[in-house]
Amino acid sequence: MSTEDIAVPALEIHDLTVSYQKRPVLYGVDVTVPAGSLVGVVGPNGAGKSTLIKSVMELVQFSDGWVKVFGEDLKNNISRVGYVPQRESVDWDFPVSVIDVVLMGCYGRLGLIRRPGKEEKEKAHAALKKVGLEAYAKRQIANLSGGQQQRVFLARALAQESDLYLMDEPFAGVDAATESAIVELLREIRDQGKTLIVVHHDLGSAREYFDMMLLLNMRVVAFGKTEEVFTGDLLQQTYGGRLTVLSEIAEKFAKEQS
Amino acid sequence: MVPRIRTIIIFGVALLSVTVHEAAAARIGEIVETNPWDQIRRFITFSDRGLRLSLIGAILFGAVCGLLGSFIVVRKMALFGDAISHAVLPGVALGFLWSMSKDPVAILIGATLAGLAGSLLVGAIRRTTRIKQDAALGIVLASFFAIGLCLIRIIQNNEGASKITGLKSYLFGDVAVLDRYDVIIMGVVTISTVILFGLLYRPFLAISFDRQFAVSIGYPVRILEALFQMFLAFAIVISLQAVGVVLVSAMLITPAATAYLLVDRMHRMVWIAMGIGIVSAIIGVFLSFLGSNLPTGPFMVLSASSIFTMAYLFSPKYGRFTKWLRYRNRAKKVREENSLKSIYHVLERRGMESSGNRVLITDLSSHRKMSVTKIFKEIKNMERSGLINLEGNSVSLTDDGFEKARSVVRNHRLWELYLTNEANYASDHVHDDAEKVEHFLSEEEVSELESYLDYPQKDPHGKPIPGRASA
Amino acid sequence: MSLYQIFIEPWERHASAYWPILAMAFFVTAACGLVGNYLVLRRISLVGDAISHSVLPGIAIAFILTNSRSGPPMFIGALVAGVITTLIIEVLHSRTRIKQDAAIGITFSTMFAIGVILISLHGSHTDLDLDCVLFGKLDFLSSKEKIIMGLPGVALTMGMVALIVGCLIVLFYKELLVSSFDPNLAATIGISPRLVHYLLMCILSVVVVSAFTSVGAILVIAMLILPAATSYLLTDRLWVMMLFSLIHSFLSAIGGIHLAVAFKIPTAPATVVCGMIFFVAAWIFSPTHGLIRYWFRSRASVNGECIN
Structure with a gap:
């Protein structure tokens, strides 16, 4: 692995195994992501891409392995991590306005009981402006288009001011113009020395968007600089279906464990 | 109808x-x-x-x-x-x-x-x-x-x-x-x-x-x-x-x-x-x-x-108690197979792996980093199931026990080889996984692995993969 | 049924009982309604129903042991029953x-069955019987309670409960909001959604138990959900929604008393019926989410399609 001279990696995943309803989703995933990189996670449907970042956030339980964020357990460094979930994960009928949602990004820093003050509100408005939604601040969130909702989530992550961002399909349901605007934004964040790990489903655009790529299909097929990893052979291994023996035995094993 | x-x-x-x-x-x-x-x-x-x-x-x-x-x-x-x-x-x-x-x-x-x-x-x-x-x-x-x-x-x-x-x-x-x-x-x-x-x-x-x-x-x-x-x-x-x-x-x-x-x-x-x-x-x-x-x-x-x-x-299928029984049986099987495997390992290190050859319990204890009393207790249990002969302070494998030990070691090494060669895992990351999987591979899965890997002789760390008695 | 009976009689003939009952009814519906907002938004409304049914054996045992309907033992009994129920549901669901x-269905019905059996084995009792479980005892409030500051003791306690619930919600507004809207985000910024959930369940149990003697075990669900559901149809902001649910509680408490006197029915179900009337009104006439607007909009969209 070609690491620059940055001592502490942003994210270190060691032999991570995750099963969901007795089916293995990830099996022995082992990755170290250097700080300051823009990483795309690609793989076929059901490859465990979302599960990977959810398990980093400890939103799913893993049966084996461990994760370190900037060399520490997640709970010690939780304020340095921002997570952008898929759009479907929340109830958009919820009675909150756009600015309320973005303000939630500041909640982690505020601690218990304290209310978001003037400073937080300014930050939230700045974040909204960055994603081009400042005109919509007072709208109820159900009255936004899919792409706009996605950008609200991005703005919320910006307001979190994290060092490591994990994004689950931020381009889903987004039109082309918005997509390129988001990519610009991601690069800008990367240029500030922050690390981004982005789940992406479109192989074609992945090549131009990301510096590094993680090819995933239940296991890590390859991880490295985009130009090194983006080879026909490795892509064939990623998208050419699961290794039958591996998935059969992993499934059997997950069942035995329960 | x-x-x-x-x-x-x-x-x-x-x-x-x-x-x-x-x-x-x-x-x-x-x-x-x-x-x-x-x-x-x-x-x-x-x-x-x-x-x-x-x-x-x-x-x-x-x-x-x-x-x-x-x-x-x-x-x-x-x-x-x-x-x-x-x-x-x-x-x-x-x-x-x-x-x-x-x-x-x-x-x-x-x-x-x-x-x-x-x-x-x-x-x-x-x-x-x-x-x-x-x-x-x-x-x-x-x-x-x-x-x-x-x-x-x-x-x-x-x-x-x-x-x-x-x-x-x-x-x-x-x-x-x-x-x-x-x-x-x-x-x-x-x-x-x-x-x-x-x-x-x-x-x-x-x-x-x-x-x-x-x-x-x-x-x-x-x-x-x-x-x-x-x-x-x-x-x-x-x-x-x-x-x-x-x-x-x-x-x-x-x-x-x-x-x-x-x-x-x-x-x-x-x-x-x-x-x-x-x-x-x-x-x-x-x-x-x-x-x-x-x-x-x-x-x-x-x-x-x-x-x-x-x-x-x-x-019978989903009961808590029945599940617990199944779990206990499985845990017992894993313990037994680990003991057999460790005897095999000690024998292998001396280049004399076969049934009947004797191993001191103290050797086993230092190999597995477990106390002598604990190992002794386990071996006592296994003697009853006819896998091991206990004589004084040393043990030997019976024919059955030896066959079982070979198959566990074979499973372990085959799985390591499969993970490294076919599934892009680093060879220094496969041992722990194989420690678990070795107990759960069925006869057919082993044959599948063997043919898939073209009947290999050595595991990724260069150790021999025991063949099958019948083959 | 004359208008006199509905509007004036409760004031004239039942003046001494009017204010205490109104206060109690309002405190109960307000406390329930505040918690109910979060139940509705988190889509766990029926957990409220489950808890209100399943605390019954705890209440019954405490009552049989101490032979009184007074506070602490009943709270403890109910809390134990509630915790047991939550654990059983969790185990059944996850294992x-x-x-x-x-x-949920299996657990709460079992607990409720145990409670009913205990109560009926204990023989009919004026303080805790099956009527109390069904109708509540809102109407018998003032007969033998000590009067403090012009209000009977139980009403004062209920008022305290409502106040505490209100304070907690104001204090932890942010935590409740984020963990209800996006539990994943809450987890990733260090607010444990599980912890918030269990705290909410604790508050819910306290509210349900304090409401039990007034409204029984079954009607509580209405007090929990109707105010929140009604105001959910009227606004898009959470704090406004909670304000509206308080107003709804107040109006249905007043309406309930007048209905109850007019038709000679128990106050608790009458309050629920009244709350339901307000819900239906909001459902039909809400300017943003009402049926009239819904029909208007769907007709507009049909027309739109025709043009296309």
Whole structure:
């Protein structure tokens, strides 16, 4: 692995195994992501891409392995991590306005009981402006288009001011113009020395968007600089279906464990 | 299809004739005697004709609840059933108000209409507002129930408390108030439900499993669902007097959930749920028969829950206890295989791997970094299963034990090789995984791995992979 | 039924009982309604129903042991029953193939059955009987309670409960908001959604138990959900929604008393019926989410399609 001279990696995943309803989703995933990189996670449907970042956030339980964020357990460094979930994960009928949602990004820093003050509100408005939604601040969130909702989530992550961002399909349901605007934004964040790990489903655009790529299909097929990893052979291994023996035995094993 | 219909019809006619016969009997409830032994005797000998009537009632509604409950449970509509069963209360009161007496037909019609109105309202709230299913159910459940309570109190005010005694049984259930007409209606509803679901079993199964598929193959899904809701309302209504509005949903859910823990096929689940429904209804009748003036419903629910608890613990496939036993056996197997493997490793290091060669227990202890006493204890256990010979302070493998040890080591090394060569894992990351997988590979999986890897000789760390004795 | 009976009589003939009952009814519905907002938004409304049913054995045992309806023992009994129920639901749901809805259904009906059996075995009692479970005892409030500051003791206690619930919600507004809207985000910024959930369940249990003697075990669900559901149809902001639910509570408490006196029915179900009327009104006439607007909009969209 070609690491620059940055001592502490942003994210270190060691032999991570995750099963969901007795089916293995990830099996022995082992990755170290250097700080300051823009990483795309690609793989076929059901490859465990979302599960990977959810398990980093400890939103799913893993049966084996461990994760370190900037060399520490997640709970010690939780304020340095921002997570952008898929759009479907929340109830958009919820009675909150756009600015309320973005303000939630500041909640982690505020601690218990304290209310978001003037400073937080300014930050939230700045974040909204960055994603081009400042005109919509007072709208109820159900009255936004899919792409706009996605950008609200991005703005919320910006307001979190994290060092490591994990994004689950931020381009889903987004039109082309918005997509390129988001990519610009991601690069800008990367240029500030922050690390981004982005789940992406479109192989074609992945090549131009990301510096590094993680090819995933239940296991890590390859991880490295985009130009090194983006080879026909490795892509064939990623998208050419699961290794039958591996998935059969992993499934059997997950069942035995329960 | 045809023999099934015939069975159902014969069953139904038989049931109906018994019902009509027994319906002539007097009602129970005039019993002053409450000596429990006497009561048990009366129960077991079926000497009380009124008791027989309530038992028939129990059997009828237990069966129909189990049948409909199965579909409710697999469709995840349990709380819907609860809401509808509360929503029938104003219908009961209105039916009563209509005839100013406990006329079962009027009450049946009123309650069914109320139940259907409730389910329509739930649907309407969900369709036209952003209120979600759970809140819609809660609103309908509580509002209808409150209206029902108010109506009952109004009837009570106007008609005097004596008239209301019949209505009171609708809240917590009193099987003793069942009279011949009630039981006849129960019989008719049960039989028509059984016939309907016997004929339309497959469409209902298809809808329950995959509604969109059922639509796509041209089933009249909306009509069938309306039919289902109508019969659900019927089932609730005939169960009301025996179980009560408040607890009738439990008789729908619990027997079916019990069956769901026991079997994997829908048609078996339906039969078992009906059986459990009947049994718990009978036990409930028995228990409330022992005391005087006790509501029947809670006892039925409690016996259904006890049966559920038994299934939860001892179900052959999904029981907690059975699972624990399986887990214990597996843990024992893993321990045994690890011991065998370590003996093999020590022998291998000396270049003398075969059965009969002896290894000191102290060597094993230093190899596995475990205390001598612990290892000694394990080996003692294994001697009994004939895998190991223990002589003084050293052990040797029997032929069986040696074969087993070889296969564990073979599994381990094959798996390591597979992970490194085929699945892009780093060779220094595969050992821990192989430590676990080695115990679970089947004969076929090993052959598959071997042929896949082209019958390899060495694992990724250069150690030999033991071949098979037969090969 | 004359207008006199509905509007004036409660004031004139029942003046001494009017204010205490109104205060109690309002405190109960307000406390329930505040918590109910979060139940509705988190889509766990029926958990409220389950808890209100399943605390019954705890209440019954405490009552039988101490032979009084007074506070602490009943709270402890109910809390124990509530915790047991929550644990059983959790175990059934996570360790077996039983789905959550069935797990809830089985557990609360079993607990409720045990409670009913205990109460009926204990014989009919004026303070705790099956009527109390069904109708509540809102109307018998002032007969023998000590009067403090012009209000009977129980009403004062209920008022305290409502106030505490209100304070907690104001204090932890942010935490409740984020964990209800996006539990994943809450977890990733260090607010444990599980912890918030259990705290909410604790508050819910306290509210349900304090409401029990007034409204019984079954009607509580209405007090929990109707105010929140009604105001959910009227506004898009959470704090406005909570304000509206308080107003709804107040109006349905007043309406309930007048209905109850007019029709000679118990106050608790009458309050629920009244609350339901307000809900239906909001459902039909809400300017943003009402049926009238819904029909208007769907007709507009049909027309739109025709043009296209």
